[in-house]
Amino acid sequence: MNWDWSAVADFMPRFLDGLLVTLQVLVLGSLISFSLGLVWAAGLRARTRLVRWPVTGFTEFVRTTPLLVQLFFLYFVLPEWGVQFSALVTGTLAIGLHYSTYTAQVYRAGIEAVPPGQWEAATALSLPAHRTWLAVILPQALRRVTPALGNYVIAMLKDTPLLAAIGVLEMLQQARLESAATFQYTEPLTVVGVAFVLIAYPASLLVRTLERRLVH
Amino acid sequence: MTMGLWQNWVLPGIWVTVQLLVYSAALAAVVAFGVGMARTHRSRPVRFAATAYTEVFRGVSALVLMFWLFFVVPPLLGWQLVPMWAAVLALGLSYGAYGAEVVRGGLAAVPEAQREAGIALSLTPWQRMRLVLLPQAVPEMLPPFCNLLVELLKGTALVSLLGVGDVSFAAYLVRLATQDSARIYTLVLVVYFVLALGVTRSMKALERRAKANLGVVAK
Numbered sequence: 001m002n003w004d005w006s007a008v009a010d011f012m013p014r015f016l017d018g019l020l021v022t023l024q025v026l027v028l029g030s031l032i033s034f035s036l037g038l039v040w041a042a043g044l045r046a047r048t049r050l051v052r053w054p055v056t057g058f059t060e061f062v063r064t065t066p067l068l069v070q071l072f073f074l075y076f077v078l079p080e081w082g083v084q085f086s087a088l089v090t091g092t093l094a095i096g097l098h099y100s101t102y103t104a105q106v107y108r109a110g111i112e113a114v115p116p117g118q119w120e121a122a123t124a125l126s127l128p129a130h131r132t133w134l135a136v137i138l139p140q141a142l143r144r145v146t147p148a149l150g151n152y153v154i155a156m157l158k159d160t161p162l163l164a165a166i167g168v169l170e171m172l173q174q175a176r177l178e179s180a181a182t183f184q185y186t187e188p189l190t191v192v193g194v195a196f197v198l199i200a201y202p203a204s205l206l207v208r209t210l211e212r213r214l215v216h
Numbered sequence: 217m218t219m220g221l222w223q224n225w226v227l228p229g230i231w232v233t234v235q236l237l238v239y240s241a242a243l244a245a246v247v248a249f250g251v252g253m254a255r256t257h258r259s260r261p262v263r264f265a266a267t268a269y270t271e272v273f274r275g276v277s278a279l280v281l282m283f284w285l286f287f288v289v290p291p292l293l294g295w296q297l298v299p300m301w302a303a304v305l306a307l308g309l310s311y312g313a314y315g316a317e318v319v320r321g322g323l324a325a326v327p328e329a330q331r332e333a334g335i336a337l338s339l340t341p342w343q344r345m346r347l348v349l350l351p352q353a354v355p356e357m358l359p360p361f362c363n364l365l366v367e368l369l370k371g372t373a374l375v376s377l378l379g380v381g382d383v384s385f386a387a388y389l390v391r392l393a394t395q396d397s398a399r400i401y402t403l404v405l406v407v408y409f410v411l412a413l414g415v416t417r418s419m420k421a422l423e424r425r426a427k428a429n430l431g432v433v434a435k
Contacts, residue, residue: 061405064370064408065409066369066384068376160277
């Protein structure tokens with residue numbers, strides 16, 4: 001075994017650039033998945049089958065097929081349809097879209113977990129629909145779903161290296177570039193692996209704390 | 217798409233994906249039960265090691281793990297892993313860590329009195345696990361295992377980045393040959409969807425049978 005600390009030091013500038021891109025993808029991807037997920041959740045609860053069935057079918061399809069293939073689909077097909085995005089934008093969209101189908105299920109479960117009495121109380125007070133949602137249902141539902149959304153942010157973090165496949169300069173891609181330039185694979189890849197544990201483990205502890213505080 | 221592309225790349229690719237799924241699911245199951253049971257062990261060091269395993273392998277991205285096993289481990293140990301086995305190892309070890317949580321949760325859900333009854337009958341810990349706890353816990357584990365298996369199936373697409381000729385890799389080659397991205401990628405997404413449907417259907421059947429053996433009706 002030959003571990004070279006100077007190779008770690010040489011990799012640091014590139015690594016930090018990659019970390020920044022990873023975090024950027026994570027934040028924007030989370031925002032897309034949180035908001036788009038709410039749209040799907042509304043569609044899944046729609047009264048008319050005309051909305052409910054296509055949304056159910058679409059989200060099931062996206063959820064059960066690999067993100068990597070979806071990534072390539074968007075990356076190669078969007079330009080054919082005349083939509084030109086950078087790899088970074090395409091990647092962020094793909095990851096946000098993929099995880100929106102998971103957050104949709106989370107929202108749905110959260111809304112269903114609000115006790116029926118709360119709906120009845122809102123009706124008894126003759127609150128209009130938007131007040132029922134904003135003042136009664138959503139505050140209670142969002143409290144319950146926060147830890148679950150947190151878990152999906154961690155899952156999303158672990159999927160960001162897939163974006164290396166279309167050349168997005170996140171952590172893994174930076175490690176690959178470094179290895180290609182120096183022929184040293186061990187140090188860059190290990191640094192990236194350790195970085196994932198160092199981010200994901202505290203994050204999962206945080207989610208567990210939130211779970212105790214908000215749900216129970 | 218011509219018949220040649222279909223026969224030479226896509227069909228063998230689907231077969232490689234199925235093989236990957238079976239091998240890495242088998243490894244993941246071994247890891248999940250080993251580590252999951254170790255997390256309920258009496259000895260503190262055993263529990264600690266098992267917990268550390270799940271935290272580390274759930275923390276690292278499966279793709280990074282795969283690259284690490286392929287590029288880092290061989291020079292360290294002095295031998296080379298075939299891409300296919302690096303892939304199976306990475307998928308099995310990382311999805312096994314998720315499975316370990318399912319096993320632990322399943323065992324924790326068996327009523328405490330069952331364990332006590334095992335002690336009262338002076339069964340050894342291993343007999344208790346094998347004869348009392350696992351038979352009741354396993355049917356409960358099947359639905360989360362089903363979700364995990366679908367995630368694992370999706371994870372197999374990562375191996376195409378190591379150059380393993382699975383169905384995602386076939387899609388890449390066909391795209392290069394035909395320049396028709398929309399058709400081939402839609403087709404491959406449908407292939408994954410159908411495989412996932414097969415996985416969920418068979419797991420559902422398995423669950424129904426396992427629960428019938430316990431005298432419980434599956435939902």
